[in-house]
Amino acid sequence: MTDTGINRSMRLGRRSLLQSLGVAAIGISFGGLAACGKTSSGSNGKIAATGEEPKLNFYNWDTYIGETTLADFKGASGTDVNMTMFASNDELFAKLRAGNPGYDVIVPSNDFVERMAAADMIVALDHAQIPNLKNIDPSFIDVPYDPGRKYSMPYTWLTLGIGYRKSKVKVKPDSWKVLFDSDEYKGRIAVLSEAGDMFRLYGKYLGKSVNALTPDDIKTIAAMMEKQKPFIKAFHEDNGQDLLLKGEVDLVLEYNGDIAQIMAEDDDIDFVLPKEGSQLNSDTLCIPKGAPHPKNAHAFINYLLDAEVDKKITETILYPTPNAAAKALMPDDYKNNPVIFPSKEQLAKCEYAKYRPDIQPLYEEAFTRVRAS
Missing domain, CATH: 3.40.190.10 (Periplasmic binding protein-like II)
Structure with a gap:
C-alpha cells in the first residue's frame, strides 16, 4: 500500500487510536455500562432534537470508528455518545442474552444478526428515520441474513x-x-x-x-x-x-x-x-430490544451512513465499506488495494x-x- 491519498496519521492501530481519541472526552469505557450509567456531562436535562435526552450508549468493536466521529456527532446533534467495546460476537451475544443493560446501538456480524433476530434481541428499524440508506451499494440491501434490511444497516464488510x-x-x-x-x-x-x-x-x-x-x-x-x-x-x-x-x-x-x-x-x-x-463477514448497525434512546439510535445510524462521515471512518479503520457514496470519495490507493478489496x-x-x-x-x-x- 502506498501512502498517497490517505493521511498516514489516521492509520492507527486500534489501541493507539484510543490514546488519540481521548477516553474522557467522548465517554469511551472498557467497563461496560456501569461507566455510562450517569447522564453525560453537558446533558443537564437537555432534550435532543429527537425529543430524547441527549445521550446514546454504543457497544462497538475495539475501536471500530473514526478519530472524531463521536465528537462530530455530538457537535451536530448535541448528543453524548458513551462507547463501550467488545472483542467477539460471542461476547456481544452473551452480554445481551439476559436482557439489554442499556445499549442503544450495537455492531453484530451477519450471522449474529440472524441469531439475535430469531431470539427477539434486536428491533425492526424505521427506514424513514434513516434516509442515508440511499448511500449504500444496492448489493448490500437485500441480503440473505436480513432481507430488505429489516433489522440491520451495513457498516463494513470484511x-x-x-x-x-x-x-x-x-x-x-x-x-x-x-x-x-x-x-x-x-x-x-x-x-x-x-x-x-x-x-x-x-x-x-x-x-x-x-x-x-x-x-x-x-x-x-x-x-x-x-x-x-x-x-x-x-x-x-x-x-x-x-x-x-x-x-x-x-x-x-x-x-x-x-x-x-x-x-x-x-x-x-x-x-x-x-x-x-x-x-x-459483514458488520452491521442494529438497535437492541429495550434501547433507552431509540430515536437517538436511529439518528446516530443515519449519521454513520452519511458519505462524508463514513469516508472519515473508512480512512481510519481501512475496512471495505458498503457505502457506495463514501467509497467514491476515497482515493485510488484505497479503492485499488488488493488487501482491502x-x-x-x-x-x-x-x-x-x-x-x-x-x-x-x-x-x-x-x-x-x-x-x-
Whole structure:
C-alpha cells in the first residue's frame, strides 16, 4: 500500500487510536455500562432534537470508528455518545442474552444478526428515520441474513485471512495449513477466539462449505484443534494485528482491514487470503430490544451512513465499506488495494456464514473443551 491519498496519521492501530481519541472526552469505557450509567456531562436535562435526552450508549468493536466521529456527532446533534467495546460476537451475544443493560446501538456480524433476530434481541428499524440508506451499494440491501434490511444497516464488510511478517516466513503462507495443521511456526502464531469462525475456517481447509459442517465434522475439527493447540501462541481477543506489529507472533488469523492498518506502519507485514478460500463477514448497525434512546439510535445510524462521515471512518479503520457514496470519495490507493478489496477470483472462494441454531451450540461446547485442554 502506498501512502498517497490517505493521511498516514489516521492509520492507527486500534489501541493507539484510543490514546488519540481521548477516553474522557467522548465517554469511551472498557467497563461496560456501569461507566455510562450517569447522564453525560453537558446533558443537564437537555432534550435532543429527537425529543430524547441527549445521550446514546454504543457497544462497538475495539475501536471500530473514526478519530472524531463521536465528537462530530455530538457537535451536530448535541448528543453524548458513551462507547463501550467488545472483542467477539460471542461476547456481544452473551452480554445481551439476559436482557439489554442499556445499549442503544450495537455492531453484530451477519450471522449474529440472524441469531439475535430469531431470539427477539434486536428491533425492526424505521427506514424513514434513516434516509442515508440511499448511500449504500444496492448489493448490500437485500441480503440473505436480513432481507430488505429489516433489522440491520451495513457498516463494513470484511474477510478473514493470514497476516504475516515477510522476513519470518520461508514462502508466502497461502494455505490455512500453516495455522491449523503444522508445527512449522510453532509458538509464533495466533488465531481467533470466536468459536464459529474457527470451526468454519477449519472446514474451509478441509474442503467444505462454511455452512455445511456436520456434528461429525465438528468432532474431527476439534481433534485437529487439540493437536494444533501446543503450537499456538494466543487465541487473540480482537488484537491480532497488535501481536503481529509488536513482533509477538509472525503469523496471525485476522481481518483484512486490521492488517491493512498495520501494513501502513510496517513494510515487513503482508496479508494473504488462503487458496482454500475463506469466510466473508459483514458488520452491521442494529438497535437492541429495550434501547433507552431509540430515536437517538436511529439518528446516530443515519449519521454513520452519511458519505462524508463514513469516508472519515473508512480512512481510519481501512475496512471495505458498503457505502457506495463514501467509497467514491476515497482515493485510488484505497479503492485499488488488493488487501482491502480481494479479486473476484479470490472472493468466489469465500462465503458468508449462516446462523445454524442446530450447530452453533456444538461449536461453542467443542471450542470451550479445546481451549481448556
